Amino acid sequence: MKKFILLFLTTICLTFSSFAQMPCISFMGIPVDGDPKEVVDKLINKGFTYADHNKGSHYRLSGYFNGNKSNVYVCYYNNIVHRIMVCESNTSSEASIKIQFNKLITTFNNNTKYTGGERNRYISDEDDISYNMRVKDKQYDALFIYNFSDWLLEYEKFIKTLDTEEITIHLQNIFSTYENADTGDFDIKVMYNNFISTENNVDLSIWPSKNHAFVYMIINTNIQIKKLEKNKKVW
Secondary structure (H helix, E strand, C coil): CCCCEEEEECCCCCECCCCCECCCCEECCEECCCCHHHHHHHHHHCCCEEEEEECCCEEEEEEEECCEEEEEEEEEECCEEEEEEEEECCCCCHHHHHHHHHHHHHHHHCCCCEEECCCCCCCCCCCCHHHHHHCCCCCCCCCEEECCHHHHHHHHHHHHCCCHHHHHHHHHHHHHHHHCCCCCCCCHHHHHHHHHHCCCCCCHHHCCCHHHHHHHHHHHHHHHHCHHHHHCEEC
8 A cells, every 4th residue: 555545525515404514524624515617716816726627527636634644535526515635745654554554443433423434443563554455455444424413412502593484484495496306205294294294293392383394304314314324434
């Protein structure tokens, strides 16, 4: 393994209403989302240098990341950024790679914004990286998923403050968001009708109305079982 590679992956941030926006994973404080040219400009402002552009695929910049000279790839699809990849420019020894890999795992393990994958493992001193990759076709990687719990807590407080008219607009925006979304059997309107028609499925003592509770439930459910949890990743 001659180069240490770090990938930042994310889906497009979904905006559920004009009141609140789903948090977006970021790279060096820059949201991994939106217009690729704007992301490139922000990286240039942070000291990176424009290198080249593979039209319809990615921009490449050069500079320093974590103290190492690196190439940064701003990857996009349909003119929306969906991931950023960092690849060190210089080759590294296996000992150096082990140190960097393990340091990054520790950094993300200590960051409450991310939850580590079950298979994440440190590279041991005895591990022969070159042999394992060349002969055993082994891949060394670690996966971390964005944790939405803090955002959900703030969102819960936020929706409790909305009046009837505001919550109606909120619901309309949610329905609009999912109208043409690839959500499979995640039918938002069916779930809404079932939720509203059921008498004993929510503790209204903590919610102004069932509509308020539904807005929170649907966002929470989507995060837990659908694409947001699966795609907002650091790899």
